Amino acid sequence: MPTVTTVVVGAGHSGLAMSRHLAARSIDHVVLERGEVAHSWRTQRWDSLRLLTPNWMTRLPGWAYQGDDPDGYLAASDVAELVVGYAAASSAPVVTGTTVTAVRPGGKGFEVDTDQGRWNARTVVLAAGATRGHVPAVARRLPGLFSITALQYRNPDQLPDGGVLVVGASASGVQIAAELQASGRPVTVAVGEHVRVPRRYRGRDILWWLDTLGILDERFDEVDDVVRARNLPSLQLIAGSRTLDLNSLQSSGVRLVGRFAGVRDGMAQFSGGLANVCALADLKLGRLLDTIDEQAGERGERPDPTLVKEHALGLSLRSGELRSIVWATGFRPDFSWVDVPVFDHRGRLLHDGGFTRWPGLYVLGLPLLRRRRSTYLDGARCDAADLAAHLTESLKEAS
Numbered sequence: 001m002p003t004v005t006t007v008v009v010g011a012g013h014s015g016l017a018m019s020r021h022l023a024a025r026s027i028d029h030v031v032l033e034r035g036e037v038a039h040s041w042r043t044q045r046w047d048s049l050r051l052l053t054p055n056w057m058t059r060l061p062g063w064a065y066q067g068d069d070p071d072g073y074l075a076a077s078d079v080a081e082l083v084v085g086y087a088a089a090s091s092a093p094v095v096t097g098t099t100v101t102a103v104r105p106g107g108k109g110f111e112v113d114t115d116q117g118r119w120n121a122r123t124v125v126l127a128a129g130a131t132r133g134h135v136p137a138v139a140r141r142l143p144g145l146f147s148i149t150a151l152q153y154r155n156p157d158q159l160p161d162g163g164v165l166v167v168g169a170s171a172s173g174v175q176i177a178a179e180l181q182a183s184g185r186p187v188t189v190a191v192g193e194h195v196r197v198p199r200r201y202r203g204r205d206i207l208w209w210l211d212t213l214g215i216l217d218e219r220f221d222e223v224d225d226v227v228r229a230r231n232l233p234s235l236q237l238i239a240g241s242r243t244l245d246l247n248s249l250q251s252s253g254v255r256l257v258g259r260f261a262g263v264r265d266g267m268a269q270f271s272g273g274l275a276n277v278c279a280l281a282d283l284k285l286g287r288l289l290d291t292i293d294e295q296a297g298e299r300g301e302r303p304d305p306t307l308v309k310e311h312a313l314g315l316s317l318r319s320g321e322l323r324s325i326v327w328a329t330g331f332r333p334d335f336s337w338v339d340v341p342v343f344d345h346r347g348r349l350l351h352d353g354g355f356t357r358w359p360g361l362y363v364l365g366l367p368l369l370r371r372r373r374s375t376y377l378d379g380a381r382c383d384a385a386d387l388a389a390h391l392t393e394s395l396k397e398a399s
């Protein structure tokens with residue numbers, strides 16, 4: 001049975017950033033990956049997806065974007081290529097085609113079971129990504145419509161002709177809705193809580209402002225309600241110079257309804273609170289832009305308030321008007337194979353900035369893990385450095 005100081009689970013950018021820091025500290029380790037390096041970027045992204053973060057924000061330990069388009073946005077295939085190149089350049093000890101099926105306390109630390117055999121490790125870093133599209137429990141009662149999550153969506157050809165309901169109006173929801181509408185399908189978007197931002201403000205990318213104002217560096221232990229903040233929807237953005245919001249979607253013919261509330265008597269039901277969620281998103285947008293203006297000196301041009309028309313509270317799932325549903329309702333990690341008591345009663349992994357309460361077990365690559373930047377590829381540099389430092393100290397104390 002192979003023994004190693006640290007097992008890193010997952011060869012996405014987070015696991016590889018961790019590997020780089022462990023190597024720099026001469027900690028022997030292995031990165032176990034169920035597929036190929038950058039598996040999620042190869043298999044769980046739609047064809048047209050480009051990062052919503054600009055190229056200059058694509059930084060990894062010892063690596064930064066050096067191309068001639070720092071303000072451009074990488075395609076998913078470019079990200080896969082980048083991560084593969086990074087693994088090779090780092091000589092990361094990746095073992096591909098190896099699915100971790102259980103992590104449990106044992107030996108001098110942990111037993112890590114895989115479909116290729118067992119490893120023993122003193123410490124384990126979970127860098128397994130958010131690989132499961134979240135579908136609300138009410139969806140299980142839907143009659144036979146074609147139904148997929150945003151992680152399963154590839155392109156419009158996958159869906160039958162006819163009307164589509166996209167549930168969710170964050171980055172994935174608005175991007176997929178725009179693409180489906182452009183394909184000629186009538187699209188309805190069910191809008192819940194969302195975070196509205198303009199792509200550009202005062203001549204700069206919105207992420208430039210968030211970076212420059214230090215907002216992305218706000219730490220998890222400085223945020224008022226970190227549990228809520230970690231569950232906030234992604235910024236409503238698309239790559240490029242245009243702003244994709246509920247106003248532009250409506251201009252292209254997309255219909256809005258309120259939050260998806262459930263199914264009754266063959267009818268999808270929607271909340272009547274569409275105006276409220278849009279007003280709240282507009283209010284928060286205004287506050288963010290006020291903060292930018294305070295720093296920049298004068299008031300910039302503000303986006304129009306979200307236009308909310310009268311909207312349906314129910315749609316028949318049997319009339320044929322709707323043929324498919326895309327659940328763009330968020331992504332969740334799958335830690336069902338982690339057999340260590342580090343979960344709350346709802347099955348959510350408990351951690352304090354990536355340190356679980358079980359000594360030697362760490363997690364990486366989750367939203368707002370240690371700072372707001374953690375939500376993005378760019379966050380792995382600092383997060384992995386912090387975790388590697390803690391891990392090294394704990395090994396010294398234990399020996």
Ligand SMILES: Cc1cc2nc3c(=O)[nH]c(=O)nc-3n(C[C@H](O)[C@H](O)[C@H](O)COP(=O)(O)OP(=O)(O)OC[C@H]3O[C@@H](n4cnc5c(N)ncnc54)[C@H](O)[C@@H]3O)c2cc1C
Pocket residue numbers: 009010011012013014015032033034035036037038039040041045050051052053098099100101127128129130131172331337364365366374375376377378
């Ligand atoms: C739709 C979408 C859009 C995104 N857009 C952006 C963006 O615009 N900008 C940005 O900065 N970031 C973006 N992100 C990326 C996000 O920042 C990363 O997904 C997140 O940080 C996690 O990265 P990771 O390396 O931890 O996980 P992943 O890249 O998901 O890698 C995890 C790896 O672990 C492997 N794995 C999982 N379970 C096991 C197991 N049991 N055994 C072995 N291997 C396992 C997987 O195969 C995968 O290769 C996006 C993500 C998604 C889903």
